[in-house]
Amino acid sequence: MKVIQVLGTGCPKCEKLKKNAEEAARLAGTEALVEKITDIGQITAFGVMMTPALAVDGEVKAVGKVLSPQEIKAFLQ
Amino acid sequence: MASKVNRRRFLKGAGMGIAAGAAAKVAASAMASESPSDAPAIPLPNAQTKRAAGGTAPTVCCTPASRLIFACSGAADVGKIADLAARKLSEEGAGKMFCLAGVGGRVKGIMETTKAAQAILAIDGCPLHCARNTLLQAGFTKFEHLCLSDMGMEKGKTPATEQAVAKVAKRGKAMLPK
Numbered sequence: 001m002k003v004i005q006v007l008g009t010g011c012p013k014c015e016k017l018k019k020n021a022e023e024a025a026r027l028a029g030t031e032a033l034v035e036k037i038t039d040i041g042q043i044t045a046f047g048v049m050m051t052p053a054l055a056v057d058g059e060v061k062a063v064g065k066v067l068s069p070q071e072i073k074a075f076l077q
Numbered sequence: 078m079a080s081k082v083n084r085r086r087f088l089k090g091a092g093m094g095i096a097a098g099a100a101a102k103v104a105a106s107a108m109a110s111e112s113p114s115d116a117p118a119i120p121l122p123n124a125q126t127k128r129a130a131g132g133t134a135p136t137v138c139c140t141p142a143s144r145l146i147f148a149c150s151g152a153a154d155v156g157k158i159a160d161l162a163a164r165k166l167s168e169e170g171a172g173k174m175f176c177l178a179g180v181g182g183r184v185k186g187i188m189e190t191t192k193a194a195q196a197i198l199a200i201d202g203c204p205l206h207c208a209r210n211t212l213l214q215a216g217f218t219k220f221e222h223l224c225l226s227d228m229g230m231e232k233g234k235t236p237a238t239e240q241a242v243a244k245v246a247k248r249g250k251a252m253l254p255k
Binding site: 053 | 143145173175176179184185186187188189190192193
């Protein structure tokens with residue numbers, strides 16, 4: 001099972017990225033757990049200084065942008 | 078500690094996400110704790126957060142693309158000046174000092190943050206250009222480069238005084254986009 005982590009403190013962009021991550025999981029047909037991480041300490045522990053950011057299985061894939069479901073889907077396959 | 082993690086499980090073939098009881102409780106708890114005052118922007122020196130008039134609640138939490146500053150932070154006096162100048166620039170809000178070692182170690186989060194930067198400034202103490210070379214070898218080619226030796230600061234002969242740090246910080250600030 002993939003773990004998708006959405007890093008962001010809760011603004012509309014972060015929410016959009018979370019929705020896109022959920023959509024990507026559906027599109028990929030992959031069992032996935034979508035986590036939203038809003039704790040600043042946890043976010044910076046990823047080495048991330050700009051949000052929103054996205055990590056898959058603990059590895060940061062994108063920073064400072066809202067990826068589309070298709071873009072996220074590519075990380076799940 | 079209040080939960081800061083929303084979890085929703087997506088099962089293969091499921092049309093919609095299924096939140097299990099425990100996960101739903103975690104989500105509800107997280108939602109409840111996500112009042113605007115609980116969700117500050119990342120508290121970095123240059124974090125730009127718009128706040129609602131008359132209140133402390135941020136209306137935009139996402140931090141914008143940053144101007145990142147990397148210093149060689151070498152062992153010599155000039156390395157110390159480069160490091161202190163980068164920290165000074167960071168404190169003054171000209172940019173954000175970031176970890177050159179993270180780039181050298183190809184730490185994914187640091188690499189992706191660097192890729193997303195609006196501008197990058199590399200500060201080297203001596204002509205060995207360790208900061209510059211570290212960035213180049215990591216694939217970053219678009220950055221400003223400041224070398225202290227080009228400012229007449231010679232390795233081993235330039236104590237890390239406040240004046241020297243201020244001089245480098247001033248030059249670095251001028252090289253970063255407004």
